[in-house]
Amino acid sequence: MSDIIRPLDAAPGTTVLETRNLGKVYPNGTRALSGVSLAVRHDDFIVIIGSSGAGKSTFLRCLNRLVTPSCGEIRLDGEEITRATGRELRRVRQQVGMIFQQFNLVRRLTVLENVLVGRLRFCATPLTYTGSLLRYFSEAERELAFSLLKQVGIENLAYQRADSLSGGQQQRVAIARTLAQHPALFLADEPIASLDPKSSEIIMGLLRRIHEERGIPVVVNLHHIDFAKRYAKRIIGISGGGVVFDGPPGELTDEIIEGIYGPHADEPSLAACA
Numbered sequence: 001m002s003d004i005i006r007p008l009d010a011a012p013g014t015t016v017l018e019t020r021n022l023g024k025v026y027p028n029g030t031r032a033l034s035g036v037s038l039a040v041r042h043d044d045f046i047v048i049i050g051s052s053g054a055g056k057s058t059f060l061r062c063l064n065r066l067v068t069p070s071c072g073e074i075r076l077d078g079e080e081i082t083r084a085t086g087r088e089l090r091r092v093r094q095q096v097g098m099i100f101q102q103f104n105l106v107r108r109l110t111v112l113e114n115v116l117v118g119r120l121r122f123c124a125t126p127l128t129y130t131g132s133l134l135r136y137f138s139e140a141e142r143e144l145a146f147s148l149l150k151q152v153g154i155e156n157l158a159y160q161r162a163d164s165l166s167g168g169q170q171q172r173v174a175i176a177r178t179l180a181q182h183p184a185l186f187l188a189d190e191p192i193a194s195l196d197p198k199s200s201e202i203i204m205g206l207l208r209r210i211h212e213e214r215g216i217p218v219v220v221n222l223h224h225i226d227f228a229k230r231y232a233k234r235i236i237g238i239s240g241g242g243v244v245f246d247g248p249p250g251e252l253t254d255e256i257i258e259g260i261y262g263p264h265a266d267e268p269s270l271a272a273c274a
């Protein structure tokens with residue numbers, strides 16, 4: 001493991017992030033979340049399951065404030081971040097890293113430059129030059145980016161353009177970029193939804209390894225129950241914008257799964273935040 005990135009000092013059971021009565025009503029009146037109270041602990045590897053429209057993405061996006069909740073509270077390391085703005089919001093986004101189904105890389109940049117994008121928050125020089133990004137970073141930072149690429153197994157692709165890579169390779173770049181920002185919490189929104197089975201195993205294995213080796217708590221949204229059962233330490237079932245299951249994979253019975261994915265379970269309501 002790199003000397004530059006160290007796991008947090010927190011004890012395993014410590015709460016990293018907590019939501020209290022979290023609710024989200026979108027401007028069109030769709031209530032996507034209601035009354036979600038959860039604690040993410042330092043030793044958590046959580047997989048959130050639920051059918052389409054259940055509120056999984058909205059919940060994850062509230063945690064790093066890509067979505068602003070309509071009501072309730074979010075605390076990161078004990079500090080309220082529910083309505084953080086400006087510098088405080090940038091700090092939240094640095095501490096709560098996230099990868100997405102569509103990878104969100106800068107397509108025309110190289111793999112190495114994409115990883116260094118994760119370091120931009122730490123870069124003292126304002127970006128004014130449109131040439132190679134490499135010149136903005138110290139030797140130590142470039143070495144860090146290389147070591148992260150090595151850890152995700154694609155250091156040989158460092159100088160290729162991001163858009164020349166397969167989906168699975170692009171997701172590995174996204175993971176390395178997120179690690180470069182030193183997150184205290186790692187979120188993944190449907191990270192394997194666009195990938196073939198083999199790449200999906202690689203990505204889920206990597207996330208689990210990052211959790212084990214770096215001590216970073218991970219929260220993943222997934223549609224695949226089999227992956228959830230195999231990789232999660234804790235599964236959260238969301239239905240209709242609320243938590244309907246929270247427990248270890250061994251407690252996720254067929255009956256509970258049916259309740260989470262039931263025929264009418266996820267119909268969103270049009271209502272005010274209550």
Ligand SMILES: Nc1ncnc2c1ncn2[C@@H]1O[C@H](COP(=O)(O)OP(=O)(O)OP(=O)(O)O)[C@@H](O)[C@H]1O
Binds near residue numbers: 051057058059
């Ligand atoms: N920007 C938005 N504006 C209005 N409604 C939205 C918006 N984003 C999501 N919704 C609605 O909020 C509800 C929850 O959506 P969300 O994307 O959080 O669910 P999900 O469980 O992640 O679904 P999926 O697995 O399909 O991504 C859905 O009814 C969705 O249509």
